[in-house]
Amino acid sequence: MGFFLETVIGGLMSGMLYALVALGFVLIFKASGVFNFAQGAMVLIAALAMARLSGWIDGWLGGQSPWLSNLLAFALSAAFMWLIAVLVERLVLRHLVNQEATTLLMATIGISYFLDGIGQILFGSSVYSINVGMPKDPWFVLGNWFEGGVLVSLEDLTAAIVAAVLVAVLAFFFQVTPVGRALRAVADDHQAAQSVGIPLNRIWVVVWTVAGLVALVTGIVWGSKFGVQFTLSTAALRALPVVILGGLTSVPGAIVGGLIIGVGEKVSEVYLGPFVGGGIEIWFAYMLSLVFLLFRPQGLFGEKIIDRV
Amino acid sequence: MLYRENGQFKSTYRADQQIFPIRQDRWFILALLVAAFVLVPAWATEYWLQAILIPFLILSLAAIGLNVLVGYCGQISIGSGAFMAVGAYAAWNFGVRLDLPLLAQILLGGVFAMLAGVAFGVPSLRIRGLYLAVTTLAAQFFMDWAFLRIPYFTNYSSSGNVSVPELAFFGLPVVTPAQKYLFVLCFVVVFGLLAKNLVRGAIGRQWMAIRDMDVAAAVIGIRPVYAKLTAFAVSSFIIGVAGALWAYVHLGSWEPLAFDLNRSLQLLFIIIIGGLGSIIGSFFGAAFMVLVPVLLTNVPRVLGLSLPVDLAAHIEHMVFGFLIVFFLIAEPHGLARLWSIAKEKLRIWPFPH
Numbered sequence: 001m002g003f004f005l006e007t008v009i010g011g012l013m014s015g016m017l018y019a020l021v022a023l024g025f026v027l028i029f030k031a032s033g034v035f036n037f038a039q040g041a042m043v044l045i046a047a048l049a050m051a052r053l054s055g056w057i058d059g060w061l062g063g064q065s066p067w068l069s070n071l072l073a074f075a076l077s078a079a080f081m082w083l084i085a086v087l088v089e090r091l092v093l094r095h096l097v098n099q100e101a102t103t104l105l106m107a108t109i110g111i112s113y114f115l116d117g118i119g120q121i122l123f124g125s126s127v128y129s130i131n132v133g134m135p136k137d138p139w140f141v142l143g144n145w146f147e148g149g150v151l152v153s154l155e156d157l158t159a160a161i162v163a164a165v166l167v168a169v170l171a172f173f174f175q176v177t178p179v180g181r182a183l184r185a186v187a188d189d190h191q192a193a194q195s196v197g198i199p200l201n202r203i204w205v206v207v208w209t210v211a212g213l214v215a216l217v218t219g220i221v222w223g224s225k226f227g228v229q230f231t232l233s234t235a236a237l238r239a240l241p242v243v244i245l246g247g248l249t250s251v252p253g254a255i256v257g258g259l260i261i262g263v264g265e266k267v268s269e270v271y272l273g274p275f276v277g278g279g280i281e282i283w284f285a286y287m288l289s290l291v292f293l294l295f296r297p298q299g300l301f302g303e304k305i306i307d308r309v
Numbered sequence: 310m311l312y313r314e315n316g317q318f319k320s321t322y323r324a325d326q327q328i329f330p331i332r333q334d335r336w337f338i339l340a341l342l343v344a345a346f347v348l349v350p351a352w353a354t355e356y357w358l359q360a361i362l363i364p365f366l367i368l369s370l371a372a373i374g375l376n377v378l379v380g381y382c383g384q385i386s387i388g389s390g391a392f393m394a395v396g397a398y399a400a401w402n403f404g405v406r407l408d409l410p411l412l413a414q415i416l417l418g419g420v421f422a423m424l425a426g427v428a429f430g431v432p433s434l435r436i437r438g439l440y441l442a443v444t445t446l447a448a449q450f451f452m453d454w455a456f457l458r459i460p461y462f463t464n465y466s467s468s469g470n471v472s473v474p475e476l477a478f479f480g481l482p483v484v485t486p487a488q489k490y491l492f493v494l495c496f497v498v499v500f501g502l503l504a505k506n507l508v509r510g511a512i513g514r515q516w517m518a519i520r521d522m523d524v525a526a527a528v529i530g531i532r533p534v535y536a537k538l539t540a541f542a543v544s545s546f547i548i549g550v551a552g553a554l555w556a557y558v559h560l561g562s563w564e565p566l567a568f569d570l571n572r573s574l575q576l577l578f579i580i581i582i583g584g585l586g587s588i589i590g591s592f593f594g595a596a597f598m599v600l601v602p603v604l605l606t607n608v609p610r611v612l613g614l615s616l617p618v619d620l621a622a623h624i625e626h627m628v629f630g631f632l633i634v635f636f637l638i639a640e641p642h643g644l645a646r647l648w649s650i651a652k653e654k655l656r657i658w659p660f661p662h
């Protein structure tokens with residue numbers, strides 16, 4: 001029982017990480033109707049920027065204050081993500097206003113290839129580490145209930161807390177601020193939003209910047225856990241079914257979907273994996289969401305799609 | 310001046326509806342086929358056959374398959390690499406276990422890819438657009454895993470990769486690059502013609518109606534179930550055959566990694582650059598996809614620069630990313646559209662209107 005609980009908790013924690021990536025997808029989709037296949041590439045490039053910049057700044061400062069260099073690197077990486085957002089809007093999205101959703105999806109696949117290439121040219125393609133002082137020690141709880149207690153990784157717990165805070169901030173941003181309202185208007189209808197005076201271009205920059213910041217936070221959390229390297233970009237692919245399961249337009253959906261898939265993956269890997277040769281983590285989430293969508297094509301919390309001829 | 314249809318009158322419906330209504334086109338295609346079958350194998354060097362023409366032909370074939378699904382029926386799929394893998398492994402298993410003739414192996418590979426395609430196409434009846442695009446990844450990851458982890462598919466080979474023995478086609482050897490090239494070329498010509506005729510026939514029109522607006526198509530009496538599933542079946546059959554050829558003829562020995570997500574994306578890029586909803590565009594796109602890396606390695610060498618391998622790979626990524634976006638913005642119908650514009654201009658040359 002203790003082991004089962006440990007598996008579930010581990011699943012919940014990694015589910016929070018999936019939810020973080022999924023959040024990036026949902027944000028951009030909610031606010032611009034673009035399914036952003038490039039979110040993984042953005043996580044990669046943000047994490048690479050953070051890892052390398054903090055290393056370089058640390059070198060210039062003489063390695064005296066890791067806090068300061070991390071802070072500076074974070075600021076610079078955030079600025080870098082903003083720059084990417086501006087460029088994506090200027091060079092790509094501005095020319096694709098009112099195009100079909102699938103065209104936009106393919107454009108983001110192009111963007112993701114471009115970012116993969118340029119990120120590794122700028123920052124190198126080895127494995128780098130990010131050290132922002134996340135606690136590494138495991139932590140045993142409920143020791144007097146189960147034998148040996150239940151192991152909880154403090155690192156995962158921190159990541160989960162970061163994710164929760166991020167979600168709260170974003171939910172506030174979307175629901176309450178004028179910019180958030182404008183974002184939702186744009187998502188509903190590009191043309192209608194433009195005609196009531198919402199500057200579409202600026203909104204897109206805001207959205208992609210926010211998505212870039214989410215990518216940066218995700219990159220830092222994932223990167224300090226597993227190291228920064230190219231696989232980070234494919235790790236985001238694992239978060240795609242989360243969005244699909246939760247519904248493309250729903251922030252709570254991303255969280256709940258992330259948790260369901262995190263737990264499902266871990267439990268199925270541990271209890272089902274040995275019978276079929278292991279490694280089913282790779283496709284479990286996709287198959288789960290595929291089967292689920294057969295019964296509810298818009299996802300858990302997604303809006304029902306109504307077609308009119 | 311040479312490309313003009315003046316004086317070519319059609320007096321029967323048959324003549325009016327033939328595949329190439331303009332006489333010059335027919336000559337051109339005939340000349341192209343003769344050149345491809347006779348001149349190329351006689352003159353092309355081994356490097357050209359092995360490294361450029363054979364991959365080009367097989368990728369074109371796979372792109373035709375994907376174009377049927379994405380370009381003609383509008384069901385975007387990011388999992389085509391999986392169906393190539395099914396074709397390859399099914400063909401290989403029929404070869405190893407039952408020792409069937411080569412043609413039967415490859416076609417049965419296509420049949421199994423078709424079955425897998427239909428199975429993964431069933432969700433398309435309910436799931437649409439972006440959701441479907443992502444769920445096709447399920448096929449990709451599931452097949453990647455299955456061929457890596459289920460030992461039956463690789464006949465319990467310890468290393469996980471499999472290889473084909475020497476190929477022979479009805480007693481004729483398919484060993485030298487020229488023989489392999491001709492073998493692949495036959496497949497490409499037959500399937501290209503087949504696909505071209507399908508898309509301009511009744512079924513192709515149904516696909517296009519579904520692509521343009523499925524609800525409206527259903528209202529005017531097109532059965533979405535039939536249209537979508539046939540598109541999935543035809544598409545994955547062709548992709549499966551291409552996968553079998555890729556494994557048998559191009560690679561010889563392979564592992565599941567040969568058909569991973571990057572292969573799927575590569576095929577998607579081919580049809581975007583070449584032209585969605587165009588058979589000839591599949592060829593243009595494949596040519597582009599094969600030639601750009603060759604250019605990227607050779608141009609710096611000619612200029613006297615030596616690029617490290619990983620940098621060249623990153624630049625290749627960037628170039629393809631840039632080209633995708635560029636084509637989507639500047640010419641959404643791809644190279645095929647440029648080709649047809651050029652032909653239009655030639656027909657009215659020298660007068661612009």
